[in-house]
Amino acid sequence: MFIYVPFELPFFALNPELNVVAPCRAWDITGREEAIEYAKKHNVPVPVTKKSIYSRDGNLWHLSHEDFQFRSTGRSCHQLYCSLSSTKLVEDMGVGRVDMVGMKSREMYDTPGGTILFNAVRELESLTLDREMMQVKDSLAIKYAELVYAGRWFNPLRESMDAFMEKTTETTTGSVTVKLYKGSVTVTSRKSPDRLYS
Incomplete structure (x- = not known):
């Protein structure tokens, strides 16, 4: 099992006595092709082949696709996860689809549910939070994401930011x-019983 450092830190926070085995550090496997060969040799099922080598990481919120040689940009590489609206509707509209080219790889993201929720919540916040609160919340959101990405979930700073976020969202209610x-999400109406202004 390949272990990524952000997973190790929470494991150790919960139990410092754990012994994490990270084959990617100990074995002489230098690339995806070799990893696929190893899996094939040892009858380990993997969802990729040398011909279709890009990886997918998904959950109910998001799905990412990554590969240096990513050539397909059509629907064949998108598998959508969305419990907020009809998957067919979201697929047809292409909501939450992002295509990024970085220094190491090309990545494609499908986040339809997250995109819809983000836009909806943002609109409610514009009714229920003042400008200064929004600015602080936005700046903390970046730091929060950095902590989580680095595997520092069990960190007092993250817990303190949770308390702030819970307080600021007490009035974020409405429809x-x-x-x-x-591919776009457009807000057509918004209302909240806790709006700041009439």
């Missing part, structure tokens, strides 16, 4: 109607 069209 938002959105329109999905060709």
